[in-house]
């Protein structure tokens with residue numbers, strides 16, 4: 001079988017159903033407890049009283065106003081009772097309307113908070129987390145999984161409280177009205193709970209499978225859209241559609257299976273309630289025949305029993321909804337429990353304005369434990385120096401940059417800025433002093449101006465323009481339909497790769513960092529533009545320490561220090577002239593480039 005599109009995620013299937021998770025979920029309701037209490041109060045007092053009072057008024061009307069045991073019926077009593085009943089119906093309608101409106105409001109607020117908390121947490125997670133997760137699977141937790149909790153919060157919380165109160169109220173009334181009959185009806189309830197709890201494990205497992213399938217669909221969808229150009233270029237649409245269809249059908253199958261299990265809840269409750277009603281009718285008739293009970297009490301009883309099964313049915317539905325939602329809740333909390341791989345110390349200090357000295361002290365690092373990407377790196381860079389990192393593909397150049405920005409932590413050794421370990425300072429203060437330009441520039445949807453301003457949101461329009469001018473981006477921006485106000489879409493697809501890189505230069509420049517990192521930043525710019533940028537960057541680089549990762553000789557030859565890497569080890573270092581004097585990696589690299597150019 002093809003190993004393409006294998007998504008690593010989500011295998012928490014066997015974790016036990018965890019009431020602590022439910023507790024965590026309901027912690028999100030805590031800020032709104034006052035509103036919950038007020039809605040519960042309204043529904044209990046007005047809604048429930050009216051609900052409980054109506055059968056009682058019916059019983060009074062039959063036994064005292066229509067067919068009393070002693071004497072004539074009373075029309076005026078009947079009118080009073082009917083008016084009272086109407087008033088009760090009105091009250092019930094108002095209480096229900098109020099409850100629905102309020103529960104929806106509270107539910108929406110809780111969902112908002114949950115989604116915001118999840119998003120905030122995801123923002124704090126490190127590169128290592130995203131290395132392991134397909135973007136689509138991260139996406140689906142913030143969208144689908146949070147949505148699937150909506151029902152629990154909107155209808156669930158308050159209705160559960162109300163239903164439990166209603167159930168207790170009705171149970172008391174039934175036992176009070178006719179204890180033996182009440183007990184006979186309730187005998188069926190334990191049977192129902194027994195059957196439901198047997199179903200629970202199967203249902204929960206089935207819904208977890210559904211969530212995983214949905215997550216994979218999203219991961220694949222995201223990958224397909226991002227990679228659509230490659231798919232079309234290699235004419236792989238048919239294979240892609242076939243693969244997606246397979247995933248889609250598998251998702252539907254698992255959904256049908258889970259849903260079929262879920263639907264077993266309804267019949268279980270119905271059969272139990274039918275048995276209860278049967279017991280009620282048989283035993284009730286017997287009691288009336290033996291003059292132990294009146295017809296009015298039996299009619300009231302039948303109505304109350306209806307109100308007894310109603311909350312049980314709803315609680316059963318809520319329970320099955322909770323089982324569906326729990327698989328989402330688990331997935332959400334799995335992310336929430338994920339700790340950033342580069343944690344900030346509690347006593348981390350703010351990194352003050354740097355001079356720009358950078359030292360790597362015996363640094364060893366690997367993305368995976370058994371495969372080191374850097375081994376025993378020692379590097380001392382003085383403030384204002386420009387350092388070019390060169391070496392074959394995969395030799396560890398970008399990894400040095402990743403450690404400098406603390407996207408990852410070293411396995412051994414330290415990264416020091418002005419003598420301070422990067423692990424001792426706040427991440428925000430560290431990264432705000434490092435400007436980074438990558439080859440794959442990310443352009444956000446918004447205007448060109450917004451994109452340049454991304455590194456320093458407070459910058460004025462004039463500053464934005466000045467930054468664009470100094471990296472020679474102004475001319476192409478001025479030629480766009482709306483100049484700096486031209487809207488670009490996500491990833492900046494309407495711009496050429498070189499133009500995107502120029503924007504990213506302007507963005508880094510505007511942020512005015514003490515340390516500048518250019519990771520293959522000039523690879524997609526034509527030589528002429530690059531030369532002009534070199535001029536512009538000349539003054540810029542003079543004042544700050546810079547690291548330049550590049551394959552093009554023209555970019556690196558003027559660097560103060562060239563560091564040559566091979567398989568994660570520094571094999572040579574010095575300036576261009578020094579390195580050219582001795583045989584070695586650098587000289588062969590340069591000679592290879594010249595040979596290539598002259599050929």
Ligand SMILES: Nc1ncnc2c1ncn2[C@@H]1O[C@H](COP(=O)(O)OP(=O)(O)OP(=O)(O)O)[C@@H](O)[C@H]1O
Nearest residue numbers: 131367368373391392393394395396397398399400
């Ligand atoms: N996120 C990652 N997860 C696992 N391994 C990684 C990751 N990024 C890089 N590597 C591995 O680490 C090693 C060093 O990679 P690095 O990106 O530093 O190389 P590089 O010198 O910058 O290469 P290039 O010139 O191609 O950009 C490579 O073997 C690479 O496969």
